Amino acid sequence: xxxxxxxxxxxxxxxxxxxxxxxxxxxxxxxxxxxxxxxxxxxxxxxxxxxxxxxxxxxxxxxxxxxxxxxxxxxxxxxxxxxxxxxxxxxxxxxxxxxxxxxxxxxxxxxxxxxxxxxxxxxxxxxxxxxxxxxxxxxxxxxxxxxxxxxxxxxxxxxxxxxxxxxxxxxxxxxxxxxxxxxxxxxxxxxxxxxxxxxxxxxxxxxxxxxxxxxxxxxxxxxxxxxxxxxxxxxxxxxxxxxxxxxxxxxxxxxxxxxxxxxxxxxxxxxxxxxxxxxxxxxxxxxxxxxxxxxxxxxxxxxxxxxxxxxxxxxxxxxxxxxxxxxxxxxxxxxxxxxxxxxxxxxxxxxxxx
Ligand SMILES: [Fe+2]
Numbered sequence: 247x248x249x250x251x252x253x254x255x256x257x258x259x260x261x262x263x264x265x266x267x268x269x270x271x272x273x274x275x276x277x278x279x280x281x282x283x284x285x286x287x288x289x290x291x292x293x294x295x296x297x298x299x300x301x302x303x304x305x306x307x308x309x310x311x312x313x314x315x316x317x318x319x320x321x322x323x324x325x326x327x328x329x330x331x332x333x334x335x336x337x338x339x340x341x342x343x344x345x346x347x348x349x350x351x352x353x354x355x356x357x358x359x360x361x362x363x364x365x366x367x368x369x370x371x372x373x374x375x376x377x378x379x380x381x382x383x384x385x386x387x388x389x390x391x392x393x394x395x396x397x398x399x400x401x402x403x404x405x406x407x408x409x410x411x412x413x414x415x416x417x418x419x420x421x422x423x424x425x426x427x428x429x430x431x432x433x434x435x436x437x438x439x440x441x442x443x444x445x446x447x448x449x450x451x452x453x454x455x456x457x458x459x460x461x462x463x464x465x466x467x468x469x470x471x472x473x474x475x476x477x478x479x480x481x482x483x484x485x486x487x488x489x490x491x492x493x494x495x496x497x498x499x500x501x502x503x504x505x506x507x508x509x510x511x512x513x514x515x516x517x518x519x520x521x522x523x524x525x526x527x528x529x530x531x532x533x534x535x536x537x538x539x540x541x542x543x544x545x546x547x548x549x550x551x552x553x554x555x556x557x558x559x560x561x562x563x564x565x566x567x568x569x570x571x572x573x574x575x576x577x578x579x580x581x582x583x584x585x586x587x588x589x590x591x592x593x594x595x596x597x598x599x600x
Pocket of ligand 1: 405408538539
């Protein structure tokens with residue numbers, strides 16, 4: 247089950263070119279291309295005639311020609327040509343998805359097009375601000391249901407076991423996590439006081455000795471995580487920590503896009519409050535994060551299989567509070583969306599009915 251009236255990341259902006267690109271998002275096949283004026287187009291990837299993927303056709307200027315019988319579609323999804331026929335039937339169109347390029351990513355709206363408001367795209371704090379550096383980030387395919395990924399990203403404790411030696415250490419095992427809900431997200435956070443600087447952060451932190459470390463894990467509905475790390479000299483924890491002259495801040499943005507019920511595309515990058523122009527720092531950070539996220543990828547694939555093949559029911563424990571609240575609220579949002587569509591099927595979000 248997916249929330250349809252939401253923005254998801256479809257691709258890195260640089261991945262959409264004049265070559266047709268077929269992607270599956272929320273179990274829907276979508277063809278992407280860039281027009282001659284640079285606009286990104288996203289259309290249902292199935293000709294309404296015999297359902298051949300339009301991605302097997304070709305671009306004729308900014309129009310897409312089916313590779314079976316030459317039916318041709320414009321960027322709005324309307325059929326503008328049927329060879330050997332003067333008549334274009336009313337149903338000769340494909341769904342056109344609203345898309346927006348922002349933060350180097352292509353965002354796609356999977357629900358009712360008239361509800362697609364770009365202001366609802368996650369805001370990346372400090373983007374392009376002087377003094378803040380951004381790494382190029384990457385994407386990975388996780389063979390797991392996307393809610394297993396959001397579980398992981400609302401669980402600061404897992405770093406003690408999955409990422410011991412990078413993000414985590416023994417101090418991460420015991421400090422309790424505070425959970426709160428906002429109108430659009432669930433937040434799991436904690437301060438760890440008087441701890442060693444964990445190995446991932448050590449090369450970048452400007453002070454010696456023990457630190458106070460904040461783990462702030464926020465996941466916004468449907469599946470966008472903002473993971474903020476704040477590290478200050480021991481004794482400096484608190485609401486004013488970010489004003490400390492030696493503060494280390496790293497915001498990790500993690501955007502999960504369900505491919506289907508068994509696979510997730512995971513786009514990520516980090517913003518930091520130091521070395522804004524230092525490409526060596528950016529590369530080091532990207533490489534380290536990539537290998538750390540690979541540790542999650544292995545675990546989540548195995549967990550997905552574990553759930554698929556479970557013999558006895560799974561249990562939940564105290565640290566599951568934030569993931570469970572997130573799932574409950576998201577399920578409510580999905581149920582409300584589906585109820586609204588059932589009342590007004592003319593506006594159902596599925597491209598089959600638009
Ligand atoms: Fe992790």
